[in-house]
Amino acid sequence: MSDPVPFLHTFLSWRVGIPDSSTFMIGHHDSVCLIKMSTTSQRPQTTVFSTAEIRKQFPALDRVHNGYPVAYFDGPGGTQVPRVVVERMSDYLYHHNANTHWAYPTSTETDAAIENAREVCAEFLNASPHEIAFGANMTTLTFHLARALGLKYSTQDEIVVTELDHHANIDPWRRLAVERGVTVRTVRMDPTTGTLDWDRLEQSINARTKLVAIGAASNALGTINDIEQAIKLAHGVGALAFIDAVHYVPHALIDVRKLDCDFVAMSAYKFYGPHIGVLFAKRALFEGINFPRLVPAPDYPPENAETGTQNQEGMVGTAAAVEFLASMSSEGTRRERLASVYHELHLRSSGLVKRLWNGLSLIPAVQPYGPPPDHPRTPTISFTIEGCKSTEAGRLLSEKGLFLSHGNFYAATVVERLGLAPEGLLRAGCACYTTADEVERLIDGVSELVENLSLSRH
Ligand SMILES: Cc1ncc(COP(=O)(O)O)c(C=O)c1O
Numbered sequence: 463m464s465d466p467v468p469f470l471h472t473f474l475s476w477r478v479g480i481p482d483s484s485t486f487m488i489g490h491h492d493s494v495c496l497i498k499m500s501t502t503s504q505r506p507q508t509t510v511f512s513t514a515e516i517r518k519q520f521p522a523l524d525r526v527h528n529g530y531p532v533a534y535f536d537g538p539g540g541t542q543v544p545r546v547v548v549e550r551m552s553d554y555l556y557h558h559n560a561n562t563h564w565a566y567p568t569s570t571e572t573d574a575a576i577e578n579a580r581e582v583c584a585e586f587l588n589a590s591p592h593e594i595a596f597g598a599n600m601t602t603l604t605f606h607l608a609r610a611l612g613l614k615y616s617t618q619d620e621i622v623v624t625e626l627d628h629h630a631n632i633d634p635w636r637r638l639a640v641e642r643g644v645t646v647r648t649v650r651m652d653p654t655t656g657t658l659d660w661d662r663l664e665q666s667i668n669a670r671t672k673l674v675a676i677g678a679a680s681n682a683l684g685t686i687n688d689i690e691q692a693i694k695l696a697h698g699v700g701a702l703a704f705i706d707a708v709h710y711v712p713h714a715l716i717d718v719r720k721l722d723c724d725f726v727a728m729s730a731y732k733f734y735g736p737h738i739g740v741l742f743a744k745r746a747l748f749e750g751i752n753f754p755r756l757v758p759a760p761d762y763p764p765e766n767a768e769t770g771t772q773n774q775e776g777m778v779g780t781a782a783a784v785e786f787l788a789s790m791s792s793e794g795t796r797r798e799r800l801a802s803v804y805h806e807l808h809l810r811s812s813g814l815v816k817r818l819w820n821g822l823s824l825i826p827a828v829q830p831y832g833p834p835p836d837h838p839r840t841p842t843i844s845f846t847i848e849g850c851k852s853t854e855a856g857r858l859l860s861e862k863g864l865f866l867s868h869g870n871f872y873a874a875t876v877v878e879r880l881g882l883a884p885e886g887l888l889r890a891g892c893a894c895y896t897t898a899d900e901v902e903r904l905i906d907g908v909s910e911l912v913e914n915l916s917l918s919r920h
Contacts, residue, residue: 530863
């Protein structure tokens with residue numbers, strides 16, 4: 463198979479100046495750190511590609527709408543895809559396409575491509591390839607896992623979910639109340655801070671708890687949860703922890719070994735890959751779970767967790783997406799390169815999210831939600847504009863080439879608790895290709911929209 467990213471390695475390294483003084487909180491655990499920088503200091507030299515170099519990899523960024531270059535703030539719903547990912551997928555489909563485990567070259571190449579995808583994803587998470595299963599999407603994988611785990615659950619057992627989560631990490635577990643009579647406890651979120659009530663989380667976990675399902679980051683509000691603590695609490699009573707990392711992994715590098723994760727789910731289309739889901743489970747768990755499977759299908763991990771013929775081009779694209787991320791830096795092993803890329807991208811997006819939060823907060827009638835920029839959060843800001851429905855605001859902003867998602871993003875309980883159902887929120891997410899200029903355009907666009915609204919009222 464062709465080298466995934468040869469041309470990226472020829473890029474120049476880039477020196478970037480620090481925009482201002484900041485304390486950046488990336489999260490709570492080990493893969494995550496607090497970075498302090500003084501007002502006068504310059505950002506240390508980075509070998510990670512500049513945003514301008516990164517942007518060249520995304521053909522979608524050439525799109526012009528109504529005469530405006532499109533600024534994609536819809537990353538939390540799905541990022542744009544770099545050329546290399548599409549090229550790897552089309553190379554697979556054009557030249558290596560076959561079904562698995564047969565004795566001719568394209569089939570052997572397909573086996574190798576799948577093996578490679580597991581290896582790359584394993585390195586992405588610091589896992590082993592046997593611990594990586596693929597599926598249609600995170601939701602399908604979670605339903606499948608929940609149903610399989612549920613076989614051993616009964617009316618005596620409890621599961622803990624949270625109000626802050628995407629419903630893909632709530633409803634598959636709630637379903638077990640119907641199917642197995644399990645009690646599902648729901649941890650409340652504080653609508654004023656967009657964070658979980660940790661006392662309630664602790665109180666909800668008890669000797670009957672079998673599983674704690676919690677998101678690493680909220681796709682609606684950007685809140686980052688202390689998953690290390692949640693995993694410890696779960697393990698303290700002998701329960702398992704299921705981490706929805708779909709909104710987390712595009713912004714922070716996760717280390718499943720250090721965190722002692724049991725299950726982690728993610729979706730490649732949120733980190734520059736194709737539409738496919740990935741499930742990590744500790745090998746012993748995959749081995750012990752009685753997944754629904756066809757009799758002739760493999761009964762060993764991780765394939766026992768997968769059903770039917772897989773989205774092989776999607777697996778190839780997922781590996782290419784991880785390799786794309788790693789390729790933005792040129793020093794060290796793939797994981798070391800990923801670490802420096804995530805570190806650098808975090809610094810950049812922290813500056814953007816701070817500016818966006820402050821800019822939006824100054825506009826009358828605009829209300830941002832969730833934790834402020836100096837709290838653990840991703841660069842995703844949701845907000846409302848008084849007097850303008852989120853659907854209408856999304857449409858008006860798109861006329862200026864500003865593409866934002868709106869609604870509840872399936873984090874429906876968050877929107878209900880904020881008192882914003884049914885219209886929900888407008889959501890702006892920064893990705894690796896987001897520029898300071900795009901953030902200014904968004905602030906100006908929202909500001910103009912608000913001005914026009916008040917003019918039309920008078
Ligand atoms: C935090 C979070 N969890 C789960 C999902 C569901 O992922 P999928 O679309 O792969 O089922 C999403 C999708 O938006 C998400 O943002």
